[in-house]
Amino acid sequence: MQFKLLERDTKSSARAGEIQTDHGKIETPIFMPVGTAGTVKGIHIKDVKEDVNADIILGNTYHLYLRPGTDIIEKAGGLHKFNGWDRPILTDSGGYQVYSLSGTRKLDEKGVIFQSHIDGSRHNFNPESVIDIQRSIGADIIMAFDECTPYPCDYDYAKNSLQITHNWLDRCITHFKNTDPKYGFSQALFPIVQGSTYMDLRKQSAEFIASKGAEGNAIGGLSVGEPHELMYEMTELVCGILPDDKPRYLMGVGTPANILESIALGVDMFDCVMPTRNGRNGMLFTKNGIINIKNKKWADDFSPIDAEGTSFVDHQYTKAYLRHLFVGKEMLSGMIGSLHNLSFYLWLVREARRHIIEGDFALWKEEMVKKVSQRL
Amino acid sequence: MQFKLLERDTKSSARAGEIQTDHGKIETPIFMPVGTAGTVKGIHIKDVKEDVNADIILGNTYHLYLRPGTDIIEKAGGLHKFNGWDRPILTDSGGYQVYSLSGTRKLDEKGVIFQSHIDGSRHNFNPESVIDIQRSIGADIIMAFDECTPYPCDYDYAKNSLQITHNWLDRCITHFKNTDPKYGFSQALFPIVQGSTYMDLRKQSAEFIASKGAEGNAIGGLSVGEPHELMYEMTELVCGILPDDKPRYLMGVGTPANILESIALGVDMFDCVMPTRNGRNGMLFTKNGIINIKNKKWADDFSPIDAEGTSFVDHQYTKAYLRHLFVGKEMLSGMIGSLHNLSFYLWLVREARRHIIEGDFALWKEEMVKKVSQRL
Numbered sequence: 001m002q003f004k005l006l007e008r009d010t011k012s013s014a015r016a017g018e019i020q021t022d023h024g025k026i027e028t029p030i031f032m033p034v035g036t037a038g039t040v041k042g043i044h045i046k047d048v049k050e051d052v053n054a055d056i057i058l059g060n061t062y063h064l065y066l067r068p069g070t071d072i073i074e075k076a077g078g079l080h081k082f083n084g085w086d087r088p089i090l091t092d093s094g095g096y097q098v099y100s101l102s103g104t105r106k107l108d109e110k111g112v113i114f115q116s117h118i119d120g121s122r123h124n125f126n127p128e129s130v131i132d133i134q135r136s137i138g139a140d141i142i143m144a145f146d147e148c149t150p151y152p153c154d155y156d157y158a159k160n161s162l163q164i165t166h167n168w169l170d171r172c173i174t175h176f177k178n179t180d181p182k183y184g185f186s187q188a189l190f191p192i193v194q195g196s197t198y199m200d201l202r203k204q205s206a207e208f209i210a211s212k213g214a215e216g217n218a219i220g221g222l223s224v225g226e227p228h229e230l231m232y233e234m235t236e237l238v239c240g241i242l243p244d245d246k247p248r249y250l251m252g253v254g255t256p257a258n259i260l261e262s263i264a265l266g267v268d269m270f271d272c273v274m275p276t277r278n279g280r281n282g283m284l285f286t287k288n289g290i291i292n293i294k295n296k297k298w299a300d301d302f303s304p305i306d307a308e309g310t311s312f313v314d315h316q317y318t319k320a321y322l323r324h325l326f327v328g329k330e331m332l333s334g335m336i337g338s339l340h341n342l343s344f345y346l347w348l349v350r351e352a353r354r355h356i357i358e359g360d361f362a363l364w365k366e367e368m369v370k371k372v373s374q375r376l
Numbered sequence: 377m378q379f380k381l382l383e384r385d386t387k388s389s390a391r392a393g394e395i396q397t398d399h400g401k402i403e404t405p406i407f408m409p410v411g412t413a414g415t416v417k418g419i420h421i422k423d424v425k426e427d428v429n430a431d432i433i434l435g436n437t438y439h440l441y442l443r444p445g446t447d448i449i450e451k452a453g454g455l456h457k458f459n460g461w462d463r464p465i466l467t468d469s470g471g472y473q474v475y476s477l478s479g480t481r482k483l484d485e486k487g488v489i490f491q492s493h494i495d496g497s498r499h500n501f502n503p504e505s506v507i508d509i510q511r512s513i514g515a516d517i518i519m520a521f522d523e524c525t526p527y528p529c530d531y532d533y534a535k536n537s538l539q540i541t542h543n544w545l546d547r548c549i550t551h552f553k554n555t556d557p558k559y560g561f562s563q564a565l566f567p568i569v570q571g572s573t574y575m576d577l578r579k580q581s582a583e584f585i586a587s588k589g590a591e592g593n594a595i596g597g598l599s600v601g602e603p604h605e606l607m608y609e610m611t612e613l614v615c616g617i618l619p620d621d622k623p624r625y626l627m628g629v630g631t632p633a634n635i636l637e638s639i640a641l642g643v644d645m646f647d648c649v650m651p652t653r654n655g656r657n658g659m660l661f662t663k664n665g666i667i668n669i670k671n672k673k674w675a676d677d678f679s680p681i682d683a684e685g686t687s688f689v690d691h692q693y694t695k696a697y698l699r700h701l702f703v704g705k706e707m708l709s710g711m712i713g714s715l716h717n718l719s720f721y722l723w724l725v726r727e728a729r730r731h732i733i734e735g736d737f738a739l740w741k742e743e744m745v746k747k748v749s750q751r752l
Contacts, residue, residue, distance in 0.1 A: 038700065042707040045692060068675070068700040075676050076696060082678075084692055299444070300451050302458075316421060316460055320452060324414065324444040331418040334707065 022185035062097035078138030279337030311343035438473035454514030655713030
C-alpha cells in the first residue's frame with residue numbers, strides 16, 4: 001500500500017492524497033460505504049461502483065465471521081470474489097461490534113468471549129484470531145483488534161482498557177508479520193488510537209500508535225455519544241501526533257458536517273452507517289440541507305429528489321413519489337434513500353478534495369458546514 | 377389501442393401479436409410485472425425498463441386510490457408522470473383487492489363498501505367511481521369493475537355474482553364513454569369474464585363480454601385456489617368464445633408452466649405477483665427448474681445465479697452469495713430475487729413468442745413445461 005500526499009490546505013490541516021492498493025487507487029479524503037455483511041444494504045454492487053462510484057467499501061469482521069463464516073469466504077477466494085466488488089475493501093476488527101452488539105461478553109487481557117447476536121452461541125476473539133479472520137476475508141486494509149470504550153467512561157477504565165488495546169496491537173503486529181495474505185495481493189494493518197475523551201490518554205495512545213510505523217492509522221472510540229466539540233478536540237490532538245505521511249482514518253464518523261470539520265483537522269478516511277441507515281428511514285442529506293422526506297410538505301412536490309444530485313435516483317424520482325414510497329414502506333424507498341445519501345457523501349468528500357487542491361477549502365468548508373446542517 | 381395478430385401456432389391456439397398504445401408497443405404474449413402501489417417492489421424503474429425490459433407494468437387501483445390518492449396522482453399528471461414509467465401501464469379495477477384484502481365489506485348491485493387495509497376507513501367503489509379513479513390514474517389499459525368470486529363458490533352465488541358483474545360492466549362502459557382521458561392519450565377498457573368454475577356460467581359470461589366489442593378482454597376469477605386443470609378448462613372454453621382479433625388477458629396467472637399452458641390456449645397477456653413475491657422469499661425460477669436458494673446445498677456453490685439468465689444479477693452474483701444474503705435477510709436478497717424472476721418471466725414469454733413465430737411452439741412448450749416445473 002502506498003500513500004501519496006498531493007496537496008495541503010494552507011488555512012487548515014486538510015490534505016488531499018491518494019492510496020494505492022492492489023485493487024486500485026483511493027483518492028483521499030474518502031468516505032467508505034459500509035457493507036456490513038458483504039453488501040451495502042439496499043444497493044446493487046454495480047450501483048455502488050457505477051453510480052455512487054465508491055473507491056473502497058467496508059466489511060465487518062464480526063458479521064462476516066458469524067455469517068457466512070470464514071470457511072465459505074475462503075472457498076470463494078476471499079470477500080472480493082464472494083461479493084463481486086473488485087475495488088479496495090477495508091475490514092474492521094470486530095472490536096466495535098463486540099462493544100456495541102453483544103449481550104453477554106467477557107473481556108480481559110487474553111481477548112473477548114462474546115455471544116452471537118444471531119443465535120446466542122459463544123465465540124472468542126483475540127488479536128491473533130482477528131488477524132487470521134481478516135486474512136481469510138482478504139480485505140486490502142485490515143484493522144488491529146481493540147476495545148472501543150463507551151462514552152462516558154471512567155478514567156481508570158479508559159486507562160486500563162488502553163493498556164489492553166496497546167498490548168493487543170503488539171500481538172496483532174506480530175501475528176500479522178508471521179502470516180501471509182491468502183489471495184496473492186497485499187494487506188495493510190492499521191492500528192487504532194483509543195483513550196476515550198481524556199487528552200493525556202489520547203496523547204499517550206497516539207504516540208504509541210505512531211511509533212509502530214504502520215501504513216495507516218485509525219482513530220477509534222469517538223462518535224459514541226460524546227459532544228461533537230469533544231470529538232473534534234480529540235481528533236485534532238491525535239492528528240497532530242500521528243505521522244503526517246500516512247493516511248488517518250476516523251472510524252464511524254459521521255454527519256456531513258462532522259466529516260468536513262474532521263477533514264479540516266487532517267483526517268483522510270471516513271466510514272459511517274448514517275447515509276444508508278438514515279437513508280432507509282427517509283432522512284436525505286443534500287448540499288442545501290437535510291430533507292425528512294416523510295414530511296407532509298413533500299406530498300405534492302413533483303420536483304426531482306435533488307436537482308443538483310449526482311445519482312440517477314436524484315433525477316429519476318420526484319420528492320412526492322419518494323415520500324409516497326416511504327409512507328407505504330415500499331422496498332424501493334430505502335433503496336433510493338441509501339443510493340442518494342451515499343452518492344451525496346461521495347460527492348461531498350470529492351468536492352472537499354477539489355477545494356483542497358484548488359486552495360480554497362477552508363472558506364468552502366465554513367459555508368458548506370452551515371448549508372448541510374440546516375433542515376429543509 | 378390497436379391489436380395486430382402476427383402469427384398463429386398450428387398445433388395449439390397460441391398466437392403472437394402486438395398491441396400499439398400511445399405509450400408504445402406491447403409484444404404478445406406478454407407478462408406484466410405488478411407495480412401495486414406504483415412501484416415494482418424492490419426494483420428501480422430503470423432496471424424494470426432496461427434490465428427486465430418489460431413492455432408494460434400494472435398498477436392497482438385499490439392501492440393507488442388509498443395511497444397516495446387520486447388527488448396527488450392527478451397533480452403529478454397521472455401515474456406515468458408520478459412514477460417515471462413512460463411505457464404502457466394497465467390498472468386493475470380494485471375488484472380483486474376488495475375480494476382478497478378487505479375485512480368487512482358489503483357488496484350489492486350498487487357497488488362495494490369496504491374498509492381500507494391501512495387505517496380501517498370506509499370507502500365505496502362502484503362502476504362509475506372505479507372508471508373515474510382509473511381516468512385519474514391514467515393507465516393505457518383499464519379494467520371494468522367486477523366481483524372476483526372465491527374458490528370453491530356455490531353455483532347460486534356465482535350465478536348471482538355474474539349478473540352483478542355483467543350489470544356493472546354495462547355501467548362501466550356507459551361511464552367510460554361519457555368521460556374522457558385526462559392526460560391527452562387514449563385509454564382502453566377491458567371487460568372481465570367471471571363465472572367461477574362453472575362451464576355454463578363461463579360460457580354465458582364469455583358470450584356476454586364478447587358481445588361488447590371491447591378493445592381487449594380479460595378472464596378473471598381464476599388462479600384463486602382451484603386445481604390447474606380446472607383453470608385450463610375454463611380458460612380454453614372462454615378463449616374459444618372471446619373475439620380472436622382482440623387480446624386476451626388471463627388475470628393473476630401464474631407459474632411459468634401456467635403461463636406456457638395458457639399461451640397454448642390462446643391467452644396473450646398475464647400478470648402475477650409470483651415472480652416478485654417468491655423472488656423476495658428466495659424461490660428462483662429458471663429455464664432449468666426452480667431453485668430454493670435458501671437451501672444449504674447452495675452455501676458453497678460459487679457459480680453464477682443463472683449462467684443462462686438475461687439479467688445482470690444472474691452474472692453479477694453467485695448462488696452462494698445470494699444464499700448468504702437471504703439467510704441474513706439482507707435487502708439486496710429480495711432485490712436480486714425479484715429482478716432475476718421478472719427477467720426470467722419476460723424471457724419466457726419472449727421465447728414463447730419466438731417459437732410461435734418460428735412454428736415450433738407446441739413442441740418447445742411441452743419440453744419447457746417439464747423443465748421449468750422441476751426442483752433443482
